[in-house]
Amino acid sequence: MSDRFDETSDETLGRRLAGELPRYTAPPRLRVTILDTATSRPRRPVWLTPLLSAAATAMVLALAVIPVLPRIVPADPAERYVRAVVSEHSRALMWGSRHGEVEPAGLTWVTEQSGIALNQIFLGDERLEFVAAEPVYLERQRGVAIHYRDTDGHMLTYVALPGSGLVVPDPARVQIGKWRPALLRDNGFAAWVWKQKDVACFLVSDMVSSDDVETFKEYFTRVRASTEPVPAY
Amino acid sequence: MADPDFQRQALAHIDALYNFAMYLTKRPPDADDLVQETYLRAFRFSHRFQPGTHLRAWLFQILRNTFLTFYRVRERESPVAEDGVPEWDVPMFHHAPDNDGTTMEAHTDLERAMRHLPEEFRTVLLLAEVEGLPLEEVARVMACPVGTVKSRIFRAKERLRGLLRDYETP
Numbered sequence: 170m171s172d173r174f175d176e177t178s179d180e181t182l183g184r185r186l187a188g189e190l191p192r193y194t195a196p197p198r199l200r201v202t203i204l205d206t207a208t209s210r211p212r213r214p215v216w217l218t219p220l221l222s223a224a225a226t227a228m229v230l231a232l233a234v235i236p237v238l239p240r241i242v243p244a245d246p247a248e249r250y251v252r253a254v255v256s257e258h259s260r261a262l263m264w265g266s267r268h269g270e271v272e273p274a275g276l277t278w279v280t281e282q283s284g285i286a287l288n289q290i291f292l293g294d295e296r297l298e299f300v301a302a303e304p305v306y307l308e309r310q311r312g313v314a315i316h317y318r319d320t321d322g323h324m325l326t327y328v329a330l331p332g333s334g335l336v337v338p339d340p341a342r343v344q345i346g347k348w349r350p351a352l353l354r355d356n357g358f359a360a361w362v363w364k365q366k367d368v369a370c371f372l373v374s375d376m377v378s379s380d381d382v383e384t385f386k387e388y389f390t391r392v393r394a395s396t397e398p399v400p401a402y
Numbered sequence: 403m404a405d406p407d408f409q410r411q412a413l414a415h416i417d418a419l420y421n422f423a424m425y426l427t428k429r430p431p432d433a434d435d436l437v438q439e440t441y442l443r444a445f446r447f448s449h450r451f452q453p454g455t456h457l458r459a460w461l462f463q464i465l466r467n468t469f470l471t472f473y474r475v476r477e478r479e480s481p482v483a484e485d486g487v488p489e490w491d492v493p494m495f496h497h498a499p500d501n502d503g504t505t506m507e508a509h510t511d512l513e514r515a516m517r518h519l520p521e522e523f524r525t526v527l528l529l530a531e532v533e534g535l536p537l538e539e540v541a542r543v544m545a546c547p548v549g550t551v552k553s554r555i556f557r558a559k560e561r562l563r564g565l566l567r568d569y570e571t572p
Contacts, residue, residue, distance in 0.1 A: 182559050186531040190516060191509050195420035199434055200413060203441045207409065 247338050247353065247362060250330070250369060253307040255355045258326040258373040261316055266301035279304055283313040284401050285329045285368065291395035296320055297388060313398070317388075323381075325374040325388060329398035332369020337362055345386050348393055352382070361389045368398045408448050412441065415458045418533055419465055425528055426469050428517060436473065440465040459539040462529060466543060515565035523558035530555055 282304035293299035312330035341351035
């Protein structure tokens, strides 16, 4: 009997498989379940398409309108100035100065364009590198911005604007040598704010930690001691 | 979703698919799930079926692919021989040992031997010998050349004969 399968040909074995192998038939409920599941799949509600369409349209409109919505600006003039200066610093940080070709030799052009003359200007030293100077328009006034970079890679922006209306907030003032600028913060940036005659001056950087602020004080001293802006006209 | 006519034509093959699923999964609950998932996929992708081709082979192909995708972990766990067929069968379900009470009982030595064949051998015999699909269709279902199908049939029968001989030996 054990020889039976040795002698079984492929053809015979095939016939045995077709004829003797038990066949299993699907339970009747399976067919019903399949049909139920196939037909009961939730259809998209008729109101869903117009709703999605309306939501998408509203979103596009909102995105289009957002840039022209009135922005919430601080009531305090000093904070408003600082916010504008910080925005200019952020822009320069991301995109660079608008007039990168302006060298110290081109400061006359900057004076003409900005309305701020720089009788004396800090052109950098071993810690701060002069990057560019350019005219800016902030808080509806023309002014001048000078960008520096320190040896650690921090960008600093000095801005001088006609600032007869600016009052430096006393509570924020910090004594640095013989000067008492105010230290204000906005959007993760720190700014020294002070006045030189009728010119409002700002020095902005991202140096906000306590250690960085000490260095920032040194930078303020360097810039403040060597820069003298005056209204040109 | 598929039109009712397509559903009717596809459901005409439910017994063949269920039989195939039983021999693949060895467990009626898994066979139920496998067949149900096969039909839901077939209905969902009915537009991909080319009229005039073998509907039953197309359904077998979906069923086997579903089985390999969702049920089988053997390829990651078992050594594979040169032609892609594991040297011996291993449990289909890592969560379902054969003696858990829901595994189907083998009624004959032939069925017992079939259950012990590797899936590739079992499938090729079921499709070619039991369901009578042409070798070209079997090759399409198994995604391999016809020559490989022939080789697998030969080796599957050889293996099957060996198993049956073992069962006959007292």
